[in-house]
Amino acid sequence: MPPEQNLSIEVIEDVEPLDAQFGVMSPKIVPDALRGPLFGQPRPANADLQQAESDKPSGLPKQTYAILDAAKVPGLPELLLASGLEHRCLFVGAAQNDLADVAPWIVRLEDSSSFTRNLFTRSEATWHIWDNEPGIYLRSRGSFDDIWGHFRKFTKVTDANGKPLFFRFWDTVTARIYFSGICANPTRVEQFFRLPSGPSIELIVTDPVQNTLHLRPPVVRNSKRVSRNVIFEEDDHRLMREVSYSALSNEIALWLPLEYQDQFNGVSKTKLASIAQHVVSVGRAFNLTMKEDFSYLAQMMMTMGGWCFQDGIPIAVLNILKDSNATKAKRLADVFSSAHETTPQAELLRQWPEVRDHLAGIPPDHQMTPDQFNAFRARFFASQTPNLSAVLSGTRTRLQELGLSDQQQEGKAIVLSLILGPRFFEDPFKPWAQLPAEQAIDAAWNSTLGSN
Numbered sequence: 001m002p003p004e005q006n007l008s009i010e011v012i013e014d015v016e017p018l019d020a021q022f023g024v025m026s027p028k029i030v031p032d033a034l035r036g037p038l039f040g041q042p043r044p045a046n047a048d049l050q051q052a053e054s055d056k057p058s059g060l061p062k063q064t065y066a067i068l069d070a071a072k073v074p075g076l077p078e079l080l081l082a083s084g085l086e087h088r089c090l091f092v093g094a095a096q097n098d099l100a101d102v103a104p105w106i107v108r109l110e111d112s113s114s115f116t117r118n119l120f121t122r123s124e125a126t127w128h129i130w131d132n133e134p135g136i137y138l139r140s141r142g143s144f145d146d147i148w149g150h151f152r153k154f155t156k157v158t159d160a161n162g163k164p165l166f167f168r169f170w171d172t173v174t175a176r177i178y179f180s181g182i183c184a185n186p187t188r189v190e191q192f193f194r195l196p197s198g199p200s201i202e203l204i205v206t207d208p209v210q211n212t213l214h215l216r217p218p219v220v221r222n223s224k225r226v227s228r229n230v231i232f233e234e235d236d237h238r239l240m241r242e243v244s245y246s247a248l249s250n251e252i253a254l255w256l257p258l259e260y261q262d263q264f265n266g267v268s269k270t271k272l273a274s275i276a277q278h279v280v281s282v283g284r285a286f287n288l289t290m291k292e293d294f295s296y297l298a299q300m301m302m303t304m305g306g307w308c309f310q311d312g313i314p315i316a317v318l319n320i321l322k323d324s325n326a327t328k329a330k331r332l333a334d335v336f337s338s339a340h341e342t343t344p345q346a347e348l349l350r351q352w353p354e355v356r357d358h359l360a361g362i363p364p365d366h367q368m369t370p371d372q373f374n375a376f377r378a379r380f381f382a383s384q385t386p387n388l389s390a391v392l393s394g395t396r397t398r399l400q401e402l403g404l405s406d407q408q409q410e411g412k413a414i415v416l417s418l419i420l421g422p423r424f425f426e427d428p429f430k431p432w433a434q435l436p437a438e439q440a441i442d443a444a445w446n447s448t449l450g451s452n
Contacts, residue, residue, distance in 0.1 A: 006183060006184065006189075006218060007179075007182070007183035007184075007189045007193065007215055007216070007217055007218075008215065008216040008217075008218070009180055009183060009213060009214070009215050010213070010214040010215075010216070011211050011212070011213060011214075012033055012034070012037065012211060012212040012213070012214055013211045013212075014033070014211070015031050015033045015034060015206065015211070015212045016031055016033075017031060017120055017121060017122040017130040017131075017208070018030070018031060018117065018120050018121040018122070018130075019121065019122065019123060020121065020123040020125065020128065021121075027117065028117070029111050029112065029113070029116050029117045029120070030111070030116065030117070030120045031120055033212070034120070034204070034206070034212065037139070037202075037204055037214050038064050038109075038111075038137060038139070038204060039064055039111045040062075041061055041062055042062070060141040060199075061141070062139050062140065062141055063108055063139070063140060063141070063142070063143075063144070063147075064108070064109045064110075064111075064137065064138070064139055065106055065107065065108050065109065065137070065138040065139075065140070065144070065147055066106070066107050066109055066119065066134075066135055066136065066137050066138070067090070067104050067105070067106050067135050067136050067138065067151060067170040068080075068104065068105050068106075068107065068119075068134045068135035068170070069102075069104055069134060069135050069168075069170055069171065070100065070101050070102050070103050070104070070105060071101075071102040071103075072129075072132045072133060072134050072135075073129055073132055073134050074126070076101075076105060077089075077100050077101065077105070079115065079127070080105060080107055080115075082115075083107070083113060083114075083115035084113075085107050085108060085109065085110060085113060085115060086107065086108040086144055087105055087106065087107035087108070088105065088106055088144075088148050089103050089104070089105050089106075090103065090104040090105065090106060090148070090151060090152045090155055091103045091104070091155065092152070104135070104155065104168075104170045106144075106147065106148050106151065108144050109137075119134060120206075122208075130206075130208060131208050133171075133172045133173075133206075133207065133208065135170050135171075135172070136169075136170050136172065136175045136203060136204070136205055137203070137204040137205075137206070138201055138202065138203060138204075139201070139202040139204070140195065140199050140200065140201045140202065141199040141200075142195045142197065142199040142201070146195050146196075146197060146199075147195070147201070150195050150196070150201075150228075151169075153228055153229075153230075154167055154169055154192070154230060155167060155169075157230040157231065157232050157236075158229070158230075158231050158232070159231070159232050159237075160231060160232070160233065165232060167230075169192075172205055172206070172207055173243055173246050173247050173250065174240075174243045175203065175205045176205050176207065176210070176213060176246075177239060177242050177243045177246055178236075178239045178240065178243060179192065179203060179205075179215055180213065180215070181235075181239040181242070182235075182236075182239070183215075185235070187226055188230075188236075189217050189218075190217075190226045191226055191227075191228060191230055193215070193216075193217035194217060196225075196228065200216070200217045200219070201217070202214065202215065202216045202217075203215040203216075208269065209269045209270055209273050210273075245280050245284065248280055248291065248294060249273070249276040249277050249279075249280045250273075250276070251276075251291070252275075252276035252279055252280065252294060252295070252298060253269070253272040253273050253275070253276035254272075255295065256272060256275065256276070256298065257272065260302070263302065271428075274428045274433075275298075275306075275428045275429055276298075277428075278301075278306055278428045278429075279294060279297055279298045279301065280294060282297065282301075282306075282309055283297050286309075286321045286322065288321075288328065289326055290326060290327055290328070290329065292327075292329040293327070293328045293329045293332075295329065296328070296329040296332050296333060300317070300332070300336060301429060302429060303340065304340065304343070304345060304421050305420055305421015305422055305423070305424055305427050305429070306421065306423075306427040306428050306429045306430075307394065307421060307422040307423040307424075307426075307427055308421050308422060309321070310394040310422050310423065311390060311391050311392065311393050311394040311395065311422045312343065312344070312387075312390050312391030312392075312422065314335075314336075314339035314340065314342060314343060315339075316335045316338075316339045317332060317335060317336055317339050320332055320335065343391075344381065344388060344391055344418050345418060345419065345421065347380065347381065348380060348418055348419055349419075351380055354380075355380060355419070356448075356449060356450070358376065358379065358380075359376075359415070359448075359449055360449045360450075366408075367408060367411070367412055367445075368408055368411030368412045368414070368415055369407070369408055369411060370407070370411065372411065373411050373414065373415065376415060388418070391417070391418065391422065392414055392417055392418070392422075394422050394423060395413065395414065395417040395422045395423050396410075396414070398423050398426075399413060399437070402437045404437055404438060406438070409438055409441055412441055412445050413425060413437075413441050416441065416444050416445060416448060419448060420444060420448070424440075424444055425437050425440035425441050425444065426440065430444065431443075431447075432444055432447075
């Protein structure tokens, strides 16, 4: 593949939305980090000048556009009308009449407009819509009509059998994954990132949690003319499957603090996103397909630990996760409680006051020697003989991979794994997950025993 066909992807880190800017005489329109990408005016490239058939160089400033989702911005058609900015629905005819309140709309943004500022502002006000993830942003020397006509064609694509597919390319999750994924596909880059008349199109994808992406096509002297009718192939479908899983991850990140307010009160969006991504990753490994199954998977992880499916998971639970029946949540709920009662974790929780007092009473310089661990095991597992090797295998392997060789620190990690779950020190559900392993073990030990 010729290198000039690659799509350039720049990551813009740590973009902070604007606040309400009450009392500010000259409020900002966009965050400083986005000022250049959204409204800068670099010198036109020769290719753009040569390919813009009807424009003179002096008449080719870059314009800034947004494609916004009315389904995510209540009253968007009315807001656009009140803004005075040039705008138009990407749907036409009956589709526009019937679906205007959930349709994609294109608008040419100005760097002096309050509507533009509201797109990049976070506050309690309903008209400040940064957190709504309202849409995507475009830069081009093409005209409004050219941009509108270009992207209107992509609201529907077809598969290899000619079946029409609705393509929500303006959705931020879709745009981030799909357009990044086609960077090595010169045909797709040409189809989406260059107007038929020649001028290129840049794409800026913002996100309340993740870094902003700035995607730019190569500068070419003679654009390759390609069909604008997009037919999805296997790579396109693969990318859209990734979009579906990413969207599911976002739903789980929103659901967790609503369903479990006490456990996730004050947890950052970034942390919730990490937890949700882990849940989806594990669920995919078990070929889960139903939202309810992923949700119940998260509930089990909250009890047994985020890595509980690596080691020591009760066989009755594992069998359900691995079977071919697509619906699993109800069956998991039927067996999970009784199955969990047979685990070493449940045995320690039944004796928790004594377990905590025992561990807290060990002198610091003996936490946790092999002798102390043997005494701990003999005392609290005297009534049963669980297979601790199966429960601890993955944790021990991971500690070796991390190079943690301190015997007492390893002993503390082993004990805590029995209480908190395998690999607790890098469990995304736990508050210390981002710390180095030794620090995470100390933090977990102190938190579990109520120490400072």
